Amino acid sequence: MNRFLLPAGVFVLLVVVLFVGIQRAPQKTVIPSALIGKPAPAFTLPVLGSADEFDSASLRGQWYLLNVWGTWCPECRNEHDMLLEIARTDVLPMVGLNWKDDDASALEWLRVLGDPYDVTAADREGRVAIDWGVYGAPETFLVNDLGVVVYKHVGPMTPEIWAREFLARLPKASADRSNVQASGADTSGAAIAIGAGS
Amino acid sequence: MSATRFRRVSVRWLSMLCVSLLLFSLMPPAAQAIDPIELSDPALQQRYRDLSHELRCMQCQNQSIADSPVGLAGDLRREVRELLEAGKSDAEIREHMRERYGDFILFRPQWSARNAWLWVTPLLLLLLGVVVAWRVIRQRVALEVTDQFVAEDSRERRADQ
Numbered sequence: 001m002n003r004f005l006l007p008a009g010v011f012v013l014l015v016v017v018l019f020v021g022i023q024r025a026p027q028k029t030v031i032p033s034a035l036i037g038k039p040a041p042a043f044t045l046p047v048l049g050s051a052d053e054f055d056s057a058s059l060r061g062q063w064y065l066l067n068v069w070g071t072w073c074p075e076c077r078n079e080h081d082m083l084l085e086i087a088r089t090d091v092l093p094m095v096g097l098n099w100k101d102d103d104a105s106a107l108e109w110l111r112v113l114g115d116p117y118d119v120t121a122a123d124r125e126g127r128v129a130i131d132w133g134v135y136g137a138p139e140t141f142l143v144n145d146l147g148v149v150v151y152k153h154v155g156p157m158t159p160e161i162w163a164r165e166f167l168a169r170l171p172k173a174s175a176d177r178s179n180v181q182a183s184g185a186d187t188s189g190a191a192i193a194i195g196a197g198s
Numbered sequence: 199m200s201a202t203r204f205r206r207v208s209v210r211w212l213s214m215l216c217v218s219l220l221l222f223s224l225m226p227p228a229a230q231a232i233d234p235i236e237l238s239d240p241a242l243q244q245r246y247r248d249l250s251h252e253l254r255c256m257q258c259q260n261q262s263i264a265d266s267p268v269g270l271a272g273d274l275r276r277e278v279r280e281l282l283e284a285g286k287s288d289a290e291i292r293e294h295m296r297e298r299y300g301d302f303i304l305f306r307p308q309w310s311a312r313n314a315w316l317w318v319t320p321l322l323l324l325l326l327g328v329v330v331a332w333r334v335i336r337q338r339v340a341l342e343v344t345d346q347f348v349a350e351d352s353r354e355r356r357a358d359q
Contacts, residue, residue: 031256034300100269126273133298135256135270 079156087116096120
């Protein structure tokens, strides 16, 4: 009997390891960003629909959101209303990175659906997207006041993700500001305020 | 009679199969159809080909950027090309990609604290196997010495010879 104990133990261990592996498999389809905790890559790009240039250095000293999108990306359409919702709370500046898109279609998109961005940079050749390690739109980066990438979300923005991963990381002052602006006197929480609006 | 004929026929079929498999393996990889760009310097072209086969297409994940037709793979190939032409070494280019996309973009993982277990586990398993084998062998050897019957039997056999 004793001689079967070790093989049986090894078998049970293997089952546990494989089970945990399978349980965690869905999370592994999202590849963590290599940029977390690193300085956000600097860039200068033309402003969409204008002759001006946008320099990322102009955002130094403040928290901002960088959202990578394109009119060719169906999930970007799905998250657009949520982005408008976030823009309405005015918590932090939102930069749009229009990735490998046609300027005319992108401008039309913003005109028809509404423009959540404070500025939209046109990355027509996709070079800035590579520097940011972008592999599939939509992607949303959170950059802090020191210019360091704090978080990246791959896939459409949802009220839950916005509250859990973004608002929770923001300094308290600006997160509270979002409470007041999103829901007036109600201070029951930014997550609820934004979730209810969308 | 028919058995030998059957054998001859199957040998012929087998050799034909082998030859056709060999011919298939000699065919140029499909990457050329996706990526028709040739660099002017043949040495650079070879390095470009090797590197683009070593980098993962982040969108399709099981293909290299050399084999993938998606837009991002094309952009990454352009990046590799430009870095090569700027005189960067293979290691520098791999690091350039790793800084942006993480270890995942490299098909050949590199040594780091986080993936050390990847390299150490096979060695540990090998060591474990050696220990188990050694113990089993020692047990067998010990058996032969203590087992009176076997010992006598082998002594008798030796005497017979």
